[in-house]
Amino acid sequence: MQTITTNLVQNTIKRRPANSHKGDYGRVMLIGGNDQFGGAIIMAATAAVYSGAGLVTVATAPSNFASLHARLPEAMIVDYRATTTLLALLPKMDVVVIGPGLGTDVVAQGCLTAALSTLQAPQRLVIDGSALTLLAADPQALPDLPIVVTPHQMEWQRLSGIPIAEQTPAANQRAQQKLGVVAVVKAHHTTVYTDQQAWRNPGGTPAMATGGMGDTLAGMVGGFVAQFTDFTNAILSAVYLHSAIADDLARTRYVVLPTQISAALPAYMHRMSVAQD
Ligand SMILES: NC(=O)C1=CN([C@@H]2O[C@H](COP(=O)(O)OP(=O)(O)OC[C@H]3O[C@@H](n4cnc5c(N)ncnc54)[C@H](O)[C@@H]3O)[C@@H](O)[C@H]2O)[C@@H](O)CC1
Ligand SMILES: Nc1ncnc2c1ncn2[C@@H]1O[C@H](COP(=O)(O)OP(=O)(O)O)[C@@H](O)[C@H]1O
Ligand SMILES: [Mg+2]
Numbered sequence: 140m141q142t143i144t145t146n147l148v149q150n151t152i153k154r155r156p157a158n159s160h161k162g163d164y165g166r167v168m169l170i171g172g173n174d175q176f177g178g179a180i181i182m183a184a185t186a187a188v189y190s191g192a193g194l195v196t197v198a199t200a201p202s203n204f205a206s207l208h209a210r211l212p213e214a215m216i217v218d219y220r221a222t223t224t225l226l227a228l229l230p231k232m233d234v235v236v237i238g239p240g241l242g243t244d245v246v247a248q249g250c251l252t253a254a255l256s257t258l259q260a261p262q263r264l265v266i267d268g269s270a271l272t273l274l275a276a277d278p279q280a281l282p283d284l285p286i287v288v289t290p291h292q293m294e295w296q297r298l299s300g301i302p303i304a305e306q307t308p309a310a311n312q313r314a315q316q317k318l319g320v321v322a323v324v325k326a327h328h329t330t331v332y333t334d335q336q337a338w339r340n341p342g343g344t345p346a347m348a349t350g351g352m353g354d355t356l357a358g359m360v361g362g363f364v365a366q367f368t369d370f371t372n373a374i375l376s377a378v379y380l381h382s383a384i385a386d387d388l389a390r391t392r393y394v395v396l397p398t399q400i401s402a403a404l405p406a407y408m409h410r411m412s413v414a415q416d
Contacts, residue, residue: 140308140330140336140337140338140339141336141337141338141339142338142339142340142341143331143338143339143340143341143375143376143378143379145379145383145411145414147372147375147376147379148375148376148379148380148411149411149412149414149415150372150415151363151367151369151372151373151375151376151411152367152376152408152411152412153367153412154412154413155412160193161193161194162193162194163193164191164192164193164194164365164366165192165193165194165233165234165362165364165365165366166192166193166194166196166231166232166233166234166365167187167192167193167194167195167196167232167233167234167235167236167361167362167365168195168196168197168198168228168229168232168234168235168236169183169184169187169195169196169197169198169235169236169237169239169358169361170197170198170199170219170225170235170236170237170238170241170250170254170270171183171198171199171219171236171237171238171239171240171241171268171269171270172197172199172200172203172207172219172239172240172241173199173200173240173241173242173244173246173247174200174202175240175242176239176240176241176242176269177199177200177202177203177206177207177240178240178350178351178354179239179240179268179350179351179354180197180199180203180207180239180240180241180354181203181206181207181210181211182239182351182354182355182358182397182398182401183236183239183240183267183354183355183357183358183361184197184207184211184214184358185210185211185355185358185398185401186354186355186356186357186358186359186361186362186397186400186401186404187236187358187359187361187362187365188211188213188214188362189362189401189402189404189405190358190359190361190362190363190366190377190404190408191362191366191405191408192234192361192362192365192366193365193366194215195213195214195215196214196215196216196217196228196232197214197215197216197217198216198217198218198219198225198228198250199216199218199219200218200219200220200246201218204216219246219250220246220249222249222253225250225253226253226257229253229254229257229258230257230258230259230262232258232262233261233262233263233365234262234263234264234265234361234364234365235254235258235262235263235264235265235361236264236265236267236357236358236360236361237250237251237254237264237265237266237267237270238265238266238267238268238269238270238271238357239267239268239269239353239354239357239358240268240269240354241268241269241270241273242269243269243272243273243276247269247270247273248273248277251270251273251274255279255281255282256282258282258284259282259284260283260284260285261284261285262284263284263285263286263287263364263365263370264282264284264285264286264287265286265287265289265357265360265361265364266286266287266288266289266320267288267289267290267353267354267356267357268294268353268354268357271288271289271290271294271297271298272294272297274298275294275297275298276297281318281319281320285321285364285370286320286321287320287321287322287323287360287364287370287374288318288320288321288322288323289323289325289353289356289357289360290322290323290324290325291325291326291353292306292324292325292326295311295314295322295324298314298318299311299314299317299318300314301314306324306326308330308337311324311330311332311337312332312337314332315332315333315334316334319334321333321370321371321374323356323360323374323378325353325356327343327345328340328341328343329343329378329382331374331375331378333371335371338375340378340379340382341379341382342379342382342383342385342386343382343385343386344382344385344386344389344395346385346388346389346392346393346394346395347382347385347389347395349394349395349396349397350397351396351397351398352385352397352400354397355381355397355398355400355401356377356378356381358401359377359380359381359401359404360373360374360377360378362377363376363377364377376411380404380407380408380411381400383407384400384403384404384407385400387403388400388403
């Protein structure tokens with residue numbers, strides 16, 4: 140197993156060319172946030188915007204519109220129940236993140252079906268949270284495009300069938316081979332499995348053990364994958380930076396809030412982008 144290095148992240152987060160515009164940094168749609176879990180999609184969308192995604196659209200329950208607008212005016216919003224609108228928008232996206240706060244009701248199922256049946260390569264898909272629980276309950280063929288799943292250990296147990304106590308690197312790698320997608324297995328030390336190899340995230344702290352921390356990672360992965368060409372390195376960089384920022388903040392804080400990580404992202408990404416000058 141290889142450890143994700145600062146060097147890999149510095150080589151991934153490049154300086155932006157002067158002559159570029161928002162269209163060059165990715166159109167990202169985040170789908171999630173039911174009446175109960177609006178905060179999850181707000182945190183995920185915040186992470187995507189603060190990661191530098193060029194254009195962010197959120198498909199969510201109407202009960203979240205006002206709070207999302209108030210917290211994150213950079214994001215555009217559509218009703219996640221408006222299937223025709225969703226089906227018209229999905230083909231225009233570079234990246235779709237589905238699952239934070241989505242829930243598992245019939246609307247959620249409809250969103251997942253819409254995404255899985257509409258997206259085509261080279262579009263990329265990030266599957267997190269409730270969407271993983273839905274997939275585990277009703278396994279279905281995944282489309283042939285770059286896909287990353289970001290389960291915590293319980294979601295990984297549901298998806299892979301491997302009990303948490305038996306989630307060894309070898310067992311996780313075998314499950315990844317079966318699924319055929321990149322798997323970010325979140326834990327105290329998160330591990331990432333690709334077709335080629337397994338990676339270990341060196342960072343992470345119990346100060347991160349608070350609701351919304353994974354929703355934030357999902358949004359970061361979406362934002363990174365939208366901007367940085369190499370799919371695997373973009374994912375590894377998001378995983379690394381998410382924990383590295385938390386570790387830094389935790390030096391003087393008992394708990395690190397997900398929104399504090401998003402707020403710190405632009406400064407850390409800047410530091411990474413100029414490190415090799
Ligand atoms: N503010 C919000 O709106 C929040 C919404 N959330 C959303 O709520 C939905 C359900 O997700 P949950 O993860 O809460 O529920 P799940 O039922 O999927 O998983 C939580 C259970 O897994 C257990 N578990 C075991 N190992 C774990 C590990 N390594 N990391 C995390 N949990 C582990 C926990 O103790 C807990 O009992 C998701 O859509 C999620 O995005 C959560 O992110 C919490 C915050
Ligand atoms: N003790 C810990 N050590 C390191 N990282 C942790 C710890 N607890 C939680 N995390 C990280 O926080 C995130 C939690 O994700 P998740 O459980 O999906 O949160 P949520 O769904 O509430 O947003 C993961 O990235 C996980 O690695
Ligand atoms: Mg989660």
